[in-house]
Amino acid sequence: MLHVVEGRQQPDPTESQDVTPRLRVEGVTVSFDGRQQAAVDDVSLSIAPGEFVALLGPSGCGKSTLLNVFAGFRAPSSGKAFLDGQPLTGPSAKCGVVFQKHSLFPWMTVLENVAFGPRRLGLQDPRGIARELLDTVGLSDVANAWPSSLSGGMQQRVGIARALATRPPVLLMDEPFGALDAQTRALMQEELLSIWDKLRPTVVFVTHDIEEAIFLADRVVVMQALPGRIAREFQIPFDRPRSPEVMDEPAFIEHRREIADIIRVEARKSFL
Amino acid sequence: MTPTRKLIAKIGSVGTALALGTAGLAIFLIIWTLASARLGNAVLLPSPLSVFETYGELISDGSLAGDVRASLVRVIAGFLMAASVAVPLALILAYSRILRGLVMPLIALIRPIPPIAWIPLAILWMGLGDPPSYFITSVAAFFPIFLNAFAGGTSLQQEHVNAARSLGAGPGALLVKVMLPSALPMIVTGSRIGLGQAWMAVVTAELIAAQSGLGYMIQVSRLSLETSRVLVGMTVIGLLGALMIGTLSIIERRVIVPWNYPR
Amino acid sequence: MPLSLRGVARTLATGLIAAVAIHGTALAENAKIRIGYPSGMNGQVPVVLDKAGIAAKHHLAAEFTGFQYGPPMMEGLASGQLDAVVTSFLPPFNLSAKLPGSVKFVATLGQSSHSILVPKDSTAKSLADLKGRKIGLSFNSESHLDLIVSIKELGLDDKSEFQLVNLQPNELPAALEKGLVDAALIRQPQTLRLVESLGAREIQKWPFRFTSIVRTEYLTANPEAVKNYVEALKDAVLFIATNPDQAATWFAESQRLDPSVVKKLSGENPLFAATKREDIKIEVDDAFKKLIAERLEAATKYGLIKGTIDSSVLTQ
Numbered sequence: 001m002l003h004v005v006e007g008r009q010q011p012d013p014t015e016s017q018d019v020t021p022r023l024r025v026e027g028v029t030v031s032f033d034g035r036q037q038a039a040v041d042d043v044s045l046s047i048a049p050g051e052f053v054a055l056l057g058p059s060g061c062g063k064s065t066l067l068n069v070f071a072g073f074r075a076p077s078s079g080k081a082f083l084d085g086q087p088l089t090g091p092s093a094k095c096g097v098v099f100q101k102h103s104l105f106p107w108m109t110v111l112e113n114v115a116f117g118p119r120r121l122g123l124q125d126p127r128g129i130a131r132e133l134l135d136t137v138g139l140s141d142v143a144n145a146w147p148s149s150l151s152g153g154m155q156q157r158v159g160i161a162r163a164l165a166t167r168p169p170v171l172l173m174d175e176p177f178g179a180l181d182a183q184t185r186a187l188m189q190e191e192l193l194s195i196w197d198k199l200r201p202t203v204v205f206v207t208h209d210i211e212e213a214i215f216l217a218d219r220v221v222v223m224q225a226l227p228g229r230i231a232r233e234f235q236i237p238f239d240r241p242r243s244p245e246v247m248d249e250p251a252f253i254e255h256r257r258e259i260a261d262i263i264r265v266e267a268r269k270s271f272l
Numbered sequence: 273m274t275p276t277r278k279l280i281a282k283i284g285s286v287g288t289a290l291a292l293g294t295a296g297l298a299i300f301l302i303i304w305t306l307a308s309a310r311l312g313n314a315v316l317l318p319s320p321l322s323v324f325e326t327y328g329e330l331i332s333d334g335s336l337a338g339d340v341r342a343s344l345v346r347v348i349a350g351f352l353m354a355a356s357v358a359v360p361l362a363l364i365l366a367y368s369r370i371l372r373g374l375v376m377p378l379i380a381l382i383r384p385i386p387p388i389a390w391i392p393l394a395i396l397w398m399g400l401g402d403p404p405s406y407f408i409t410s411v412a413a414f415f416p417i418f419l420n421a422f423a424g425g426t427s428l429q430q431e432h433v434n435a436a437r438s439l440g441a442g443p444g445a446l447l448v449k450v451m452l453p454s455a456l457p458m459i460v461t462g463s464r465i466g467l468g469q470a471w472m473a474v475v476t477a478e479l480i481a482a483q484s485g486l487g488y489m490i491q492v493s494r495l496s497l498e499t500s501r502v503l504v505g506m507t508v509i510g511l512l513g514a515l516m517i518g519t520l521s522i523i524e525r526r527v528i529v530p531w532n533y534p535r
Numbered sequence: 536m537p538l539s540l541r542g543v544a545r546t547l548a549t550g551l552i553a554a555v556a557i558h559g560t561a562l563a564e565n566a567k568i569r570i571g572y573p574s575g576m577n578g579q580v581p582v583v584l585d586k587a588g589i590a591a592k593h594h595l596a597a598e599f600t601g602f603q604y605g606p607p608m609m610e611g612l613a614s615g616q617l618d619a620v621v622t623s624f625l626p627p628f629n630l631s632a633k634l635p636g637s638v639k640f641v642a643t644l645g646q647s648s649h650s651i652l653v654p655k656d657s658t659a660k661s662l663a664d665l666k667g668r669k670i671g672l673s674f675n676s677e678s679h680l681d682l683i684v685s686i687k688e689l690g691l692d693d694k695s696e697f698q699l700v701n702l703q704p705n706e707l708p709a710a711l712e713k714g715l716v717d718a719a720l721i722r723q724p725q726t727l728r729l730v731e732s733l734g735a736r737e738i739q740k741w742p743f744r745f746t747s748i749v750r751t752e753y754l755t756a757n758p759e760a761v762k763n764y765v766e767a768l769k770d771a772v773l774f775i776a777t778n779p780d781q782a783a784t785w786f787a788e789s790q791r792l793d794p795s796v797v798k799k800l801s802g803e804n805p806l807f808a809a810t811k812r813e814d815i816k817i818e819v820d821d822a823f824k825k826l827i828a829e830r831l832e833a834a835t836k837y838g839l840i841k842g843t844i845d846s847s848v849l850t851q
Contacts, residue, residue: 073434093440103431107453107531116449120440146531166440315613315633400669400700400715483700492701495606495675496840497613497633 020085022170022202023047023070028079030065030228039065041227042079049169052196052203054217056210056259058267062228063206064174070204071097071172083170093121095170096163096201100178103159104147110134110158111143117166126165133161136195153184160192164199171201175208186244189216197241210259211247222259224266231262318500323507326500335489340508342484346402346474347516350409351467358418358466359459363451366425379418387412387473391480405477405485412473413466420462424455457529464520471513565596566760568753571608571620572601574704575722576647576800577745579786581621584771586785593767595760601789603704604676612638618753619764623677624830625839627748627849632840636848637751640827642765642817644745644772645806649678649722652711655734657718662739663689665718666696671710672720674701675839680830681741682720683837711735723800724792744826754851769815776807776815819850 024046031038040062047053055063068074069081072091081088083095091097096117104113111130118126134140137157147155156176163171177185189212196203207213213220217236224231234255238246246252301320308319318326330336365372387408394404428451436450478487486505493501525533568590572581581599584590590597600617602608605626611617613634619641627638651670653659659668662685672678686693693699702710704722708729711719721729722743729735747768754761775782783798790797801807809815828846835843 071434071438073438091434091437093438095438097435097438099431099435101431103429103435105432105435105450105453107456107529116436116441117439120442120445146534148531149534162435162439313613313634315610315630395715396713400671400702400710483698488701492674494610495701496629497606497609 019049021046021082022049022051022084023204024082024085025066025069025076026080026082028066028069028076028081030062030069030074031077037227038062038077039228040069040076041229043228043230044079045221045230047202047204049202050200052205052216052218054213054220055204055206055223056208056213056220056263057223057228057231058208058225058263060228061223061225061266063223065228066223067172067174067204067206070170071095093117093166094168095172096166096168098156098159098163098171098173098176100175104155104162106147108147109144110139110147110150113147113158114162114165117162121166123166129165130161133165134158136164137161137191153180153188156180156188157191160195164195164201167199169201171196171203173203173205175206177209177212178207185212190244192216193240193242210256210263214252214255214259215242215244215247220255220259222262224262231266232259234259315497315499318503322500323503326498326504330501330504336504336508339484339486339489339505340512342482342488343474343478343486343509344512346405346477346482346485347409347467347470350406350474351413351463351470353406354410354413354466354470355417355463358414358462359421362418362421363425363455366422366428366455367451379415383415383419387469388476388480391477394477395481400481401483404481405474408477408481409470409474413470416465416469417459417462420458420465421455424458424462425451427458428454457532460524460528464517464524467520468513468517471509471516475509565591565594566757566763567596567598567618568757568760568764569598569600569616569618571611571617572599573604573608573622574601574790575604575743576724576797576804577621577623577644577743578790579775579782579797579801580644580745580768580771582786582789583774583782584767587771587774589767589770589774592770593763595763595767604673606675612748612750615750615752617750619747619749619761621745621747623744623746624827625675625677625680625834627746628831628834628840628844629675631844631849632842635844638748638849639751639754640746640748640819640823640850641754641761642747642768642819643823644747644768644817645804646742646744647723647800647804648726648740649681649720649743650726650737650740651682651718652721652726652729652735653718653738654711654714655736657736659718660738662686663691664738666691667698668717669698669700669715670718670720671700671702671707671716673704673707674699676704677743678720678722678741680834680837680839683839684833685739685741687837723803724790724796727796727800728792765818769812769817772806772815772817773809773812775801776809779807824850 026044028040028043029038030040043062043066045066055066057063065074069076069088072083072088072095083092104110105116108116111127111134114133115126115130118129123129131140131143134143137160139154139157139161142150142154147158150158156179159176177188180188193216205213205216214236220234220236222231222233223229236255238249238252304317304320308317311317314322327336361375365375390408390411391404394407398404398407432450432454433446436446441449474485475487475490478485479491482488486509490502490505493499493505570581570584572578578601584597585599600611602611605622606629608617608620608622609626609630612620612630621644627640630638651662651665653665659665670682672682682699683693686697691697700710700716702716702719704725707719707721708725710716711721711729712733718738726737730737749761749764779798779801780794783794783801786792787794787797806815806817824846827849831844831846831849834840
């Protein structure tokens with residue numbers, strides 16, 4: 001039986017788990033110069049190892065900024081951030097990042113892009129690792145091509161392969177499928193889930209697509225804008241592995257409606 | 273299309289280009305011959321034939337090769353000197369706001385000064401002979417290389433830096449594997465322009481400050497009213513300039529920044 | 536006959552018209568001549584020609600253009616932009632070698648000198664001491680010929696045993712001063728200035744002979760004008776001989792020099808020692824033709840001009 005569990009307004013940071021949270025932010029605020037409202041305002045969030053969390057919300061809700069804090073790309077103006085219980089001081093090879101604009105290095109071939117991480121970490125046979133990963137994402141044919149000659153979908157797959165090459169315990173993804181057409185996006189979602197099934201990294205997945213969030217995640221954190229705060233959290237109970245048919249189930253639709261309502265209310269606030 | 277057909281088509285298009293080019297050149301030479309015959313003044317306009325003969329003279333007595341070598345050495349040496357200063361300086365300024373604030377205004381003031389205006393100072397500081405000409409070619413090459421390298425440096429995308437760091441890159445790998453390749457296309461563009469500028473400047477510098485080279489050869493020929501030699505000098509300068517830039521372009525596309533020119 | 540107002544008016548009018556007519560025709564008869572002159576002492580005669588208005592007196596509408604030395608003036612002749620030039624021997628020889636018969640010598644204008652100067656502290660005492668050293672000079676000027684001849688007469692090779700450096704005349708003093716060259720081949724009036732102010736030493740000296748040439752085309756089309764030109768030159772010489780101070784001041788002004796220097800150097804030109812017009816001989820005579828042939832032979836022998844010229848082509 002599929003059931004919905006209401007999320008709390010704010011997760012209780014003192015709720016203890018047997019394992020240290022993989023990622024944690026505590027009262028984190030990020031403000032930018034020249035902007036009145038903080039991009040992220042006093043947000044606290046805890047993510048367990050192996051959890052797949054979606055950060056969902058309209059533009060301006062601070063989801064990408066929060067992801068950048070997790071990635072170590074941006075230090076919070078106030079509050080603390082932790083990776084495996086240690087304070088975050090900068091980017092770490094433990095957190096693989098997949099960007100919206102793939103950000104592949106144009107001056108390296110696909111293979112060299114994917115081998116970059118393993119090389120930096122001094123792993124054995126970086127090119128072999130890279131080839132394996134390209135196989136997994138089905139791109140062995142284009143190993144020696146330049147990134148600029150690939151289609152958008154292929155570039156994103158390379159981006160994912162590159163981030164996974166170092167087998168990072170954490171995978172941070174910032175609207176990775178946003179620039180793709182609907183069909184490619186659907187295929188990429190399935191592929192991501194199948195990879196995740198095998199490797200089970202902790203994932204923080206930023207998106208504005210409600211269905212994508214529900215389909216992929218264990219927990220959906222809905223954020224509101226101006227200032228960026230957590231509005232609600234939803235546990236997603238569907239069993240894994242998930243197939244696209246789950247999107248037709250009433251529980252799924254119910255979730256989607258509920259989340260959409262919240263977002264509409266919040267979006268209206270920033271619209272006005 | 274079958275490979276044979278493709279080959280024939282390619283030969284056809286290359287052949288047409290060659291034929292048209294040759295025809296154009298032939299017409300030009302005919303007009304030139306008629307004009308110089310009409311004018312009848314070997315000092316104002318020598319005939320193409322006398323220019324070819326002069327080519328023969330200068331090649332067989334080795335002086336053309338010597339002057340070409342002298343000019344080429346000046347250009348390449350000056351270019352390399354300029355690049356070895358301009359590229360690191362530009363990249364440092366691209367990444368340091370304070371240094372940029374200190375140095376850029378100076379560069380903006382000095383840049384508009386044409387290389388030829390540096391000649392009096394160059395001669396005063398370095399005497400006559402080769403050193404001033406190296407200085408002039410360096411000055412000419414410096415600014416295009418610097419400005420383009422700077423643009424290349426500032427075009428570094430934060431996301432590439434972020435991606436590299438999250439893949440475990442330290443400062444060394446960041447510099448060599450990310451920043452430098454990212455700036456490389458513009459560095460090469462700047463180098464191409466800088467090489468062209470240095471070539472033009474070397475001829476100017478030699479007109480005044482040297483005792484060998486193509487510019488010098490033109491000046492001395494002018495003093496003895498040997499206009500054929502002047503024309504030989506001019507045409508060699510044009511040919512060599514085109515050859516150098518063409519070669520650099522090819523190297524750029526095949527070797528240095530192949531990712532910008534996928535085939 | 537009683538003077539009537541109308542009669543007077545008519546006479547006056549006729550007289551006025553006649554005067555204008557004559558003057559007008561006289562103006563219409565002034566031949567145009569474009570004269571080039573250098574900044575060496577040989578430039579003094581054309582400057583005086585200009586400033587004393589002598590050209591106009593000889594029915595010449597003269598335009599004067601100053602140059603540093605011979606070669607640019609030869610370009611002007613070759614392109615038909617100058618008609619007459621005051622120079623020396625080598626530049627016209629060069630031009631004649633390239634465009635046979637294109638110019639003719641029409642006058643000789645005395646002489647000054649050019650010398651090899653070395654800095655005060657130089658150890659060189661003669662040309663031979665300068666072996667292997669840098670000598671600055673203006674290529675294809677008259678001094679070039681003299682230097683090559685002297686080098687060859689010493690049995691040396693100008694290309695391999697000396698470093699001859701080509702500089703424009705106005706760069707030579709600075710080059711010597713700054714030590715950019717070990718010696719410089721400089722003509723008057725600069726030589727005197729450098730000796731006096733820098734303490735430079737003359738280690739060899741040659742006479743620097745002045746000539747005037749005209750474009751053959753111009754000569755054929757305007758024979759009268761050329762005759763008048765030579766007469767005008769004579770008058771200019773006479774003026775310098777009889778008004779040395781004024782002549783010196785004019786030339787000094789045009790070259791930014793000290794008039795006393797100019798006056799002293801003018802005094803060295805035997806041409807200006809004349810006292811009467813009849814004593815001034817500047818036309819081309821046999822002695823001059825002989826000199827032309829000698830200079831031509833030296834220039835050809837030592838490779839300063841290519842090909843052979845028949846020296847008779849160079850004079851009328």
